[in-house]
Amino acid sequence: MSPNSCLCPICLAVFFVSNYNLQDMKSFSQNASCPNCGTTLSDISNTGRLGCSQCYTAFEKELEPTLRRVHGDSRHIGKVPARGGEKVMIKKKIEGLKYQLQKAIAAEEYEKAAEIRDQIKDVEKQLD
């Protein structure tokens, strides 16, 4: 198994402390906290958890490398809440497909890329 496959709070805390981009941490004001819940970066390092939904905005920069490391990616390309409206969902879907297209091209999977390109065209029609 890969070294970061255990997701228990202790392993996560160790993981956070050892994997945070230290330069980011140093440049980050020690007093900075989430304006909504008051959680600080060191709270997150200690518990392996964020404090509330706003923490994702408050610590956006600091989270980026961690997300990339854990998920190999830092963007969501899945389900979108329906209340965002149908157009938003379609746009999000196109965005996701375009992202997959880039990945396929980068991996030189041209057949897959062509399939995705066709899918994008189909979905774009729904916007018109």
Place this chain on the structure above:
Amino acid sequence: MKADNLLNSNFVRWMAADEGPESDIVVSSRIRLARNLDLIPFSHLLDREDGEKCLKEIEKAWQKSDNKDLLQMELLTFNQLTALERQMLVEKHLISPNHAEFDDSFRGVLANSDGSLVIMINEEDHLRIQCFLPGLQLEECYRQVQKIDDDLEKNLNLAFDDTRGYLTSCPTNVGTGMRASVMLHLPAIVFSGQTNHIFHNIAQLGMTVRGIYGEGTEVVGNFFQLSNQITMGQSEEDIINNLNSITLRVVEQERLIRKKLAEDMKYQLEDRVGRAFGILSSARVLNSNESMALLSDVRLGVDMGLLAKIKPYALNELVVAIRPAHLQKKAGKEMDAFHRDVKRAEVIQERLAKTKG
């Protein structure tokens, strides 16, 4: 109470082995979606006031819903349940061990009567919508949780960000918030000593292998839980397709080794299954690990057609019925380890005698 069934009966839906595809190896499938309410502190920071507010919002969304599945559910808050009853839900795999540690009035479950749909409230996230079904049925599990998610979302202000997706307490869940998992019984792979090699390969594919009670639990009775580790950069469908195809590859490998065992080691195999059945049928004191190991052998025998009269669902039920909280509930009293071992042997004998006749 309808959901009382979860406490009074050993049986829950995922145990219905005859309903599920590949159920000789894939015991059950689970999908869970982690969801949170916007701006309310995540569960580990909740004080009573915010906790009650959060529960009230969820309750309102549930009651306003016109979704049949949701309306059939019942709310059990943890202040209504004893520690033993909460532990029973853990033993049935319906909630996590961490969740069961709390007795707060703002934590609990919304559950249907057969335990196929269980929403953990204020566990690590405000909502963890879960569906459990027998065999390999990840798509169906997803269809069911997705419906509930859509419906609750109409009346809840969920934490969602265009770039990051569904925002969760732990960054390992952010994005889809989805964990898809299958519980596998892999006695032949373990016997062949290929476990590490196979699990190493699985980890390379963004999946993770754990014991049956989730994070940090040990492997008992050759049961393994296989689940996705990544929740960003992949859609829910991609994650499910990946897990499905990896599971099928593991299933294929397990079947191949079982076949080889039946061909090359017929007598040793039959001997092992027969001995396990013999001990389980006549022992008077059985500890948990020994029982699980022997039940695994019996299960292998049943799945390979060596013990035709025992039904797989009875074994699924037994694996839960012999856990400490279930034994104590059945006995109607608290018991120390030794008396549990005696009760365990009794419960197993009773069950095996029933299936024989």
